[in-house]
Each structure stands twice: as C-alpha cells, then as structure tokens.
Amino acid sequence: MIDVLPRESASTWLDLVETTPSLVFDPDICRRQWDDLSNALPGVILYYAVKSNPYPGVLQTIANEGGHFDVASAAEIKMLEHEGIHASQMIHTHPVKTDAEIEKAVAAGVTTFVVDNVDELWKLIPYRHSIRVMLRLSFIAPDAPIDLSRKFGAPQQDAMSILDVANDSGIRVDGLCFHVGSQAATSNTHADALSVCLDLCEQIKDAGLPEILRIDIGGGFPAHYIGESPDIHAFCGPIRNVLKRVPENLEILAEPGRVISAPSMALVCRVVGRAKRRDGWWFYLDDGVYGAQSGRLFDGMQYRMSVFTSSDELSPCVFAGPTCDSIDELGRYPEIPILNMNDVIVFHEMGAYTLASATQFNGIAPPTVVTRALPELRRGYGYSE
Ligand SMILES: Cc1ncc(COP(=O)(O)O)c(C=O)c1O
Secondary structure, three states: OEEEEEHHHHHHHHOOOOOOOEEEEOHHHHHHHHHHHHHHOOOOEEEEEHHHOOOHHHHHHHHHOOOEEEEOOHHHHHHHHHOOOOHHHEEEOOOOOOHHHHHHHHHHOOOEEEEOOHHHHHHHHHHOOOOEEEEEEOOOOOOOOEOOOOOOOEOHHHHHHHHHHHHHOOOOEEEEEOOOOEOOOOOHHHHHHHHHHHHHHHHHHHOOOOOOOEEEOOOOOOOOOOOOOOOHHHHOHHHHHHHOOOOOOOEEEEOOOHHHHHHHEEEEEEEEEEEEEOOEEEEEEOOOOOOOOOHHHHOOOOOOEEEEEOOOOEEEEEEEOOOOOOOOEEEEEEEEEOOOOOOEEEEOOOOOOOHHHOOOHHHOOOOEEEEOOOOHHHOHHHOOO
8 A cells, every 4th residue: 555665766756846745647647548448438438527637638638539528517617618628528417406507508508418306307498499318317336435326316217207207398308327436346337227228218219208319327437546456448348248239329428537537647745744643653744635635535535655765664653634634634554664854755546536626725725736747657557566
C-alpha cells in the first residue's frame, strides 16, 4: 500500500510541479484509458461522466478522441461549452432535476434526459416535442463498493407502468439505462442488467409501446487503486457476451467516469508538519480529505502512496490533512519511516472524484493542476511495486 523510496528520487516528481500540493494530469494516460475501454466495448458509444473530473484538459482530451459527454447539471454543460463542445455531444443523466436545470439544459440544446419516476416525467412535458428520454432502472452490483441504485432507479417491475404513463403524456421514452454502482469488481451485474433490459425491450414492443432504441449501461468500470490491477478488456468480457444478443437497430451507450479519469492524475504533496503523539508520529500533509482526498470520505477509497524519505527509523504513524478538523485523517500505519519536514508523498490514481469534490474549507485551496507526462514507472496500470 505504501511504497518507500529514496528522498532524492522525489525530484522526478518535484521537477513536474511548481508547488505542492499539485495534481499532475497526463493526457496520454487519459487517452489510453479511453481507447482501452472503447476497444473492450466494441460498438458501445462512450459518454464520459463529467462529474468524475471536469478538468478542462480531461474534457479536451476526450473531445479530441471524438468522445461524448454525460452531464448532471447546467454548470457541467457550461464547462463543456467553454471547451467548444456542443450540446449535441451530451446526454443529461441526472434522474432528479429542478425545472430550472431542465430549462437551461434544453436551451443549451441537450435533447436526451433520464427519469426514474412519474413526477420527473411531468417536469419534461413542456419539452416533449424536442427531447427523448431514457428510463433508469435499478440493478445493484453486490461487488461495487459505491451503490448508485439505492438513491436512483425504478424497480424493474414498475417499468411498464412508467412507460405507459409516458406514452399517454406524449413523452418519447425510447431508452433504458442503469448504473450498477461505481468501482465494480466484475461486470457480471452490467451483463445481467443488459440482458434483462433486452428482454424488457421485447415486452415493451409486444405491449405496443414505442420501441426502445437505446440502452445505456452506465459507469462502474474500475480503476486500479490498491490490490490487483484490473484488466479492462477482461473486465468487460461478460458484457461483450451479452452484446452479441443486441439487435442492429439498438444503440448501446455507457457513461464511464472513474476508469478514465482516475489513472490520469497523480497528487504530489509534502509533509508540512509533524508531531510525536500518544499513538505514534503524526505527519500533516498539505492536502487532505477537504482537498483532493475527499474520495476517502465519500467513496471509502484508499489510494496507493509513495513516500520519499532518507529516514529508516520505523514508527507507528498517522497521516493527516492540513485542516483543523479531526476527521481530516488519511490513514494509520503500524510501521512507516519517521518522515521529515518537506518529505514528498505521491498519491497515485487521483483523478476521479478528487478535484471534483474538493472544498475550500479553512480557506485552504485545493491542489493546482499541471499537465505533464507522469513518470514511466508510475503510469497507471504500469505501476510496479
Ligand atoms: C448517472 C451516472 N453516470 C455515470 C457515473 C460515473 O460512474 P463511474 O465513475 O463509476 O464510472 C455516475 C457516477 O456517480 C453517475 O451517477
């Protein structure tokens, strides 16, 4: 989990940044992740989930690959427009939206929306002649640590009645979608859910309801945090098996976030304070859970760490962030070299749900971002202990 390296070798990282804390963004890695997932899911149209990391360099890199975008708000639409990306490249997948949000998205030119209940359908009635809608269903992956089907997604048994209401209201629902949960360990639930949706398409057709023309299999594709490095092609195998059943007139979409953005950034920090306390040495870093490491709290994520130090005396230790809040802790370890002031710590796979949810708590600014090639041995899946 922690890689201890000689203090001098920190220059490989310090040469990339002007200050710490900094996130280093590598467009080549972002591109490689996009290409790898595209190859693993042939024929599937990928919509990058902007929420995972809206950094302009990430958006530009994906736009240059011809990618599409999944948005959750008017603010995300604006960020994309600022990068020259047109609303025709976007789908709005938030299942619960305010009227104002819908109005802004429609005004921007977004034409695809998602609902998972009839109250949300009513909100779309004024725009029914210019939009198309996907119905989100709930499928929970038992092996995904972040559940996204508790808060959203209609139960499968409610699908036909919601589609009936939509049909009676003149709203064109011609898509089904789901999100099985983030950082899934396998794609078994994606595959099962896709299969259920394909069966449902037949039932919908038989009931004389408008034909389903799109199925969106959501996100949940895993990044390499701690433990085995997932091979994305092998991961997607079960989905590819079900894709064989997809009729020609049906489009399949996906909304990957984490798998694209996580490996594209690494975080360079320093020890800015230290103290020996009852439970061992505490090392205070210049970034913490209110900064780029919010995923520790929100997602329960642990990140791979490299520490660069000349020290070899070991002690129990606690890593903590720079704010005054006691929740701002990054991990406790039974035996780590006793670090010195200014020793460098690098956290890997730090691009997803990090900068996107960083705060200004205590007036401490989130890390700055620089665009550089990440050092060879630390490039995403190529990392070796
Ligand atoms: C609607 C929707 N689509 C896509 C994503 C991206 O998921 P992931 O980062 O697991 O790929 C999320 C994540 O919260 C989401 O809520």
